Amino acid sequence: MTYVQLSYGDLALAALLLIANGIVSFWFQLGLERTIAISAVRMVVQLSVVALALKFIFSLDAPLWTVLFGLFMTAAAAYEVVSRQERRIKGPIALALGTGAPFFSGFIATMFATMVVIGPDPWYAPRYVLPIFGMMLGNALSGTSLVLDGMTSAAVRDRSAIEARLALGAGRYEAFDKILRRALTTGLMPILTAMAATGVVSLPGMMTGQILAGIDPVSAAKYQVMIMFLIAGATGVAVVAAGLGAVLLLTDERHRLRLDRLSKA
Template structure:
């Protein structure tokens, strides 16, 4: 017998151990070139195995039960961790940054995920874990990167261009007019990784979701359709997240008198 439908590879712990041993190559390169990444690489490799193994057990349990409140709890935890991760990637922080990143991440990712589940995929019931959990996870992972890039650049720019912004305000410019260019640049910077991925997808790279489906034996045409949908979802979510984040930061840096302030 032959054909794609008959070809399915089941991975064992031995296969995982063999793949893990390839990290030795990376460690040797780090040691030879004195990259000082040995400790970080080891920690990252160990965390990858532990975290994915742990989440695999949890998802297997949740998939078997399909209880809406358990799925909702997982989604909430994922969103909170994503917001915290986005905040931790910002170098120059301020009081309230965590709240802002959480709002940006949750508002964009949850809205886009809801549209995907209810209107595009038409999943019944909406809390079917095999759909909503991976889709939200995929969107969160990309959104938090975009949001952190936007936040990081915008905050740095407000500090670096304080004099220019205050000069424009003194010349009767409205607050948003004075910072429109930094906001635009920061949002574009946050969107760049997503746009770059969209420009080369299918030509230079095969995304992880599509590759995973094909390796699992799915029809390539269906895998492509799912990938197209997820790429658009990621693009919309990242755009919304970057925009919301920029506007929340803008609000923090101006008081009611329309004066520029640098929050501590």
């Protein structure tokens, strides 16, 4: 079985469906017509640039270029984490937390996938490392953003309750216990929902792409199961690291609440 090549005309026909979104926005006066157009153009440009870059890196098959592109993806992830926060913690340490949590969890999951599970030769082949790392990083980023946003918003909202617990002798983690558990639940919910709905409600993008490319559905399902397990693990590590780190940054060594470290986005 071979896959069907798509022409630029086919992509243009598919883009016509965006008109429906524009009509909805215009009809309900949402004012999103410009945003829809910009988002679509941005997506096409970004994917085109990334596709050309990956084609170049795959042809070289050099570890240095793989590392450089991975760092570029991490830098983009750092920007996304910061931009998604309604209230963000000031200082470079907070940026390091928002970047480091998804990066290291994604890195560990990627190394485990390529060195243990899949085992390509060589294990650092960019054709395997970069796509897997991108999926790990993107999902861990979403979980990290949700946790950090939940922690900072709750710290402001529940300031009195947190300070009361601290005044009664509770440690920083004890005072943030309910807030931390709620934030961790929020950060993990998207991947848990995705796993529960996969196969019954929806076919994930990776599995669908492989099937359209001519891969046997059973083989495609195996890869999808592996990826979902890896994403769940990476997201779990990232949200826990982000949650615990947020508690440290929102308090000081004397276990006082430090809302002065927060700034409006």
